[in-house]
Amino acid sequence: MSTLSHLDGDTIVAIATAPGRGGVGIVRLSGTAARAIGESLCGAPLTPRHAHFRVFRDSSGQQLDSGIGLYFPGPNSFTGEDVVELQGHGGPVILDLLVKACCAAGARLARPGEFSERAFLNDKLDLAQAEAIADLINSTTEQAALSATRSLQGAFSREIDALVEAVTRLRVYVEAAIDFPEEEIDFLADGKVAEQVEALQTRLQQVLQAARQGSLLQEGMKLVIAGRPNAGKSSLLNALAGQDTAIVTPIEGTTRDVLREHIQIDGMPLHIVDTAGLRESADLVEQEGIRRAWEEMASADRILLVVDGSSPDADIASAALWPEKNQRLGADLPVTVVHNKADLSGRPPAVIQQGGDTIIELSALTGAGMDLLREHLKQCMGYSDAGGDSFSARRRHLAALAEAAACLEAGREQLQLAGAGELLAEDLRRCHNALGSITGVISSDELLGEIFSSFCIGK
Numbered sequence: 001m002s003t004l005s006h007l008d009g010d011t012i013v014a015i016a017t018a019p020g021r022g023g024v025g026i027v028r029l030s031g032t033a034a035r036a037i038g039e040s041l042c043g044a045p046l047t048p049r050h051a052h053f054r055v056f057r058d059s060s061g062q063q064l065d066s067g068i069g070l071y072f073p074g075p076n077s078f079t080g081e082d083v084v085e086l087q088g089h090g091g092p093v094i095l096d097l098l099v100k101a102c103c104a105a106g107a108r109l110a111r112p113g114e115f116s117e118r119a120f121l122n123d124k125l126d127l128a129q130a131e132a133i134a135d136l137i138n139s140t141t142e143q144a145a146l147s148a149t150r151s152l153q154g155a156f157s158r159e160i161d162a163l164v165e166a167v168t169r170l171r172v173y174v175e176a177a178i179d180f181p182e183e184e185i186d187f188l189a190d191g192k193v194a195e196q197v198e199a200l201q202t203r204l205q206q207v208l209q210a211a212r213q214g215s216l217l218q219e220g221m222k223l224v225i226a227g228r229p230n231a232g233k234s235s236l237l238n239a240l241a242g243q244d245t246a247i248v249t250p251i252e253g254t255t256r257d258v259l260r261e262h263i264q265i266d267g268m269p270l271h272i273v274d275t276a277g278l279r280e281s282a283d284l285v286e287q288e289g290i291r292r293a294w295e296e297m298a299s300a301d302r303i304l305l306v307v308d309g310s311s312p313d314a315d316i317a318s319a320a321l322w323p324e325k326n327q328r329l330g331a332d333l334p335v336t337v338v339h340n341k342a343d344l345s346g347r348p349p350a351v352i353q354q355g356g357d358t359i360i361e362l363s364a365l366t367g368a369g370m371d372l373l374r375e376h377l378k379q380c381m382g383y384s385d386a387g388g389d390s391f392s393a394r395r396r397h398l399a400a401l402a403e404a405a406a407c408l409e410a411g412r413e414q415l416q417l418a419g420a421g422e423l424l425a426e427d428l429r430r431c432h433n434a435l436g437s438i439t440g441v442i443s444s445d446e447l448l449g450e451i452f453s454s455f456c457i458g459k
């Protein structure tokens with residue numbers, strides 16, 4: 001049985017600060033016995049919301065550390081339960097000793113994310129806000145962190161709540177009409193319902209657009225660099241990363257393994273993958289590298305197909321890869337062709353549209369045209385670094401919003417084609433559920449387990 005979505009009576013304890021050494025380290029307790037355990041270590045009563053300087057001792061009276069004891073009575077605490085913090089010196093051994101003493105006094109070790117989970121179960125946060133805590137901690141760019149803070153403050157949840165409210169109103173209206181069949185016909189015919197469904201669709205698309213941006217900020221763009229040996233793929237990785245991560249040589253087949261580098265472009269996290277040059281090879285190691293290259297391409301947000309633009313058959317070289325790509329990965333993968341070595345070809349840096357393809361002329365060696373590439377990558381993902389009001393979101397949220405949008409569209413069609421009020425009502429109910437799964441009004445133990453178990457311990 002899952003223990004997740006139920007609050008047990010346990011008092012939990014964990015180190016709340018990052019592992020390793022630091023000036024100060026915090027041990028946090030939550031639950032009904034938190035106060036008693038905290039007071040036993042502090043050796044004196046803890047006044048609510050007061051900072052007490054104390055010596056922390058175990059049950060045998062052994063001095064462990066000295067520090068600040070804090071007591072937040074529930075429900076006005078982070079978890080909504082009684083919370084005690086022991087703020088000691090930030091060394092891993094001493095903090096572990098404090099945790100052990102708390103366990104000896106009746107606490108148990110917290111599971112990953114259990115503090116946040118309790119905050120969620122006690123209605124201190126909704127699910128999207130709890131996820132924003134983890135996203136804030138894991139943010140890799142300033143923009144990502146600030147957008148996570150906005151979600152934690154409820155910016156995303158308010159958008160969802162507003163959508164839920166509109167769907168609820170519409171459901172009440174539609175279901176009332178179904179209950180009075182004589183009036184149902186008029187009600188469906190007068191176009192007001194269709195109008196409201198469409199207004200809701202527009203609103204939902206706006207939230208989806210903002211959430212896409214928010215999820216991009218958190219998860220970033222995956223860029224796979226692929227192409228023939230010696231085209232300059234590794235040089236391009238190094239140019240983007242601004243450091244010599246990859247080995248570059250004039251020998252074909254230099255890169256055999258998959259190389260990864262994480263950077264950002266104006267706040268958009270970019271996960272770059274450099275791959276082995278694509279060619280027929282008898283070398284087992286190289287074959288495996290090439291197999292992995294195709295595998296990485298399959299999950300790319302964008303593939304940079306790098307071609308040596310200075311070779312006379314540059315276009316043929318890139319064209320030759322198309323049938324193979326289509327065969328392996330399908331026709332509509334997002335590919336941008338890079339004509340590298342512009343310094344040799346003499347062609348000026350440029351972004352060229354040609355028969356549905358985008359071609360970028362650049363030189364990984366001199367850096368000419370790299371700014372065009374960066375702009376292009378942002379554009380591909382619809383990333384705008386201007387927005388100071390974005391909020392963070394996750395793939396999970398995008399999927400739920402897309403599901404809600406699909407339900408609305410199905411409902412609109414039912415109404416239009418069949419004038420079917422009952423089918424519309426059912427689609428609205430499913431739309432409502434999808435939206436509810438974002439803030440966790442509707443959630444399963446499985447989903448909660450999946451979300452909170454990916455948090456760090458002590459969060």
Ligand SMILES: Nc1nc2c(c(=O)[nH]1)N(C=O)[C@@H](CNc1ccc(C(=O)N[C@@H](CCC(=O)O)C(=O)O)cc1)CN2
Nearest residue numbers: 016026028072075076077078079080085087124133459
């Ligand atoms: N020392 C310490 N710093 C911390 C945390 C913590 O748990 N301990 N946090 C942990 O994540 C974050 C702050 N988050 C918190 C959120 C709510 C409450 C809280 O006590 N809320 C009560 C009272 C609010 C009030 O007084 O206005 C409540 O919501 O009822 C505390 C911390 C970051 N800094």
Ligand SMILES: Nc1nc2c(ncn2[C@@H]2O[C@H](COP(=O)(O)OP(=O)(O)OP(=O)(O)O)[C@@H](O)[C@H]2O)c(=O)[nH]1
Nearest residue numbers: 229230231232233234235253254255277341364365
């Ligand atoms: N002139 C010039 N030479 C370049 C440029 N980019 C790469 N090269 C050279 O081309 C050769 C191959 O570069 P790499 O970056 O190793 O090529 P690669 O595509 O990673 O090759 P493999 O790993 O073997 O598949 C090296 O000698 C680079 O210095 C460029 O923009 N201009």
Ligand SMILES: [Mg+2]
Nearest residue numbers: 233234254255
């Ligand atoms: Mg290489």
